[in-house]
Amino acid sequence: MWLLAAGVFVNAVVGFTFVFVFLYLTGPRGLGAAGAGLVTGIGGIGLVAGNFTGGWYGDRFGHRRVLLGASALGGLALMTLPLLPTPALYAALPLAQYASGVVRAANSALVAVTVPEGARRQAFAVVRCASNGGFTLGPPLGALVATGLSYDWLFVGDGLGTLFFALWTARVVPARGAPRTSAAAPDGGRGRGGILAALRARPAVPVLLGAILVADVVYRQQYFTFPVFLADHGQDVRAFGFVIALNGAVILLLELPAALALRARPPLAVTGTGLVLVGAGYGALVLGAGLASAVTMMVLLSLGEILYKTTATAYVADQAPEHAVGRFQSLYAGVSVTGTVLGPPLGGALYAAAPALLWPVCAALAAGAGAALIGLSARQARAARRHAVRPSPETGSRARAVAG
Incomplete structure (x- = not known):
């Protein structure tokens, strides 16, 4: 649990792109406020959709496996964003945000299935403290990267951090900590009813x-x-x-x-x-x-x-x-x-x-x-x-x- 929280902390430190994405779109990308607002709004929809569906994937395929896959997809998507033409951002940014939402839901589910009832409040508090600690350090670091290098390096750093989180999770979370859907469930855990x-x-x-x-x-x-x-x-x-x-x-x-x-x-x-x-x-x-x-x-x-x-x-x-x-x-x-x-x-x-x-x-x-x-x-x-x-x-x- 503590090792998973350490990975969350590192990922939060370099997860600074969402703070600067509007400035990136209106600055280097040359979009107006309306266009930047549309791109970020669609990205927000992707984030919400990822949160709503991440746990469903985990019940079907295993929460650890889903966390690894979504982290890898999100990291690669973030790293390629600076290379894409501006029109492609309308699809690429929501994809990256969708993967981020899936990671968030899968991470919460991993905590829930790893920690027994009665200790989950403390466990979720540890993860939130790690995330908030990383977020406290992230924006100032991101500002230094954007001004000292370029906005493109923000996405590269965020993508590398997300890939690190995938590798770290694979290393510290045992597969047995994220079981597949229980066979005892009458519908295998997948039915709408x-x-x-x-x-x-x-x-x-x-x-x-x-x-x-x-x-x-x-x-x-x-x-x-x-x-x-x-x-x-x-x-x-x-x-x-x-x-x-x-x-x-x-x-x-x-x-x-x-x-x-x-x-x-x-x-x-x-x-x-x-x-x-x-x-x-x-x-x-x-x-x-x-x-x-x-x-x-x-x-x-x-x-x-x-x-x-x-x-x-x-x-x-x-x-x-x-x-x-x-x-x-x-x-x-x-x-x-x-x-x-x-x-x-x-x-x-x-x-x-x-x-x-x-x-x-x-x-x-x-x-x-x-x-x-x-x-x-x-x-x-x-x-x-x-x-x-x-x-x-x-x-x-x-x-x-x-x-x-």
Whole structure:
């Protein structure tokens, strides 16, 4: 598990192309803002699609094998991007993003099948800390590469890092850690009815996925409308960079201790509390666009992210039947990045039409999603208590006999 997290860290350090891809398209490639937005938007769709399907491939072929194949494909695609003519980027970039999404889902499924239930929150926290640590180092390194060499070398470095991740995973993850589909599954783990039946038997999972979908659209506003909001109120890009860096610092400092301290707490309640904190963070922006409000927003948002992302990922893994671990992880992984596609148009449209409404709406949506999960957790706890104190027919009969 620790070795896999080390590979994630290295891959995250060199995974800097997505930060600079818009600048690359509008700079060396000469596209206008509209054309660059179209290419990156199609790439985002590829990323979401890869997250939704990666776990399905893993249940069929084995999660380790899928991770290796997708990493190799993604690495080669990234390395060839600078060599392609500009029109080919409309297909090549989504392909690379699709492979990246498959890798993300397969990696989550590998963690789920490798780590036993009860320790998954801590395991996912380790992987997230490794990824965030790499992301903290990656953008400054990418800026040095782009300015000192060229943007083309960003893609070469990212591609080589992705290929390294494939080789590293092959070396440190045993094949037995990613079993094929369980033969005990009535449909071999592949049928459409199988996954729907599994979700119907676990009604809390669709509720959680719906809450995460709403929350992710809100959460992603920090990357889209939030910097525009700061710029419109006189804050320059340095303020945005500082606030975003603060997000990584809080996560690196507190995520692992929080996972350990809260591992015995009800997961839906912890996740719901995290979403409420995300809502509170955006609510802080109602007070203004000063640096103090922005810092307060990001601290609350980071605390909410610590609580909800790791816990929700582990909960979905714990709820998954053995033959559908990958597909459950794909459902969560896909939903958890849907905001990258839905967030910009929805947030941008609302900000353009009614700027003062954006942050109250974001706060209400995230807090409402969190309250729904907290309420569901409370109902589950009450039902468990009623079930625990209700005597079975045999116990009740014996009690009446003794009393008689």
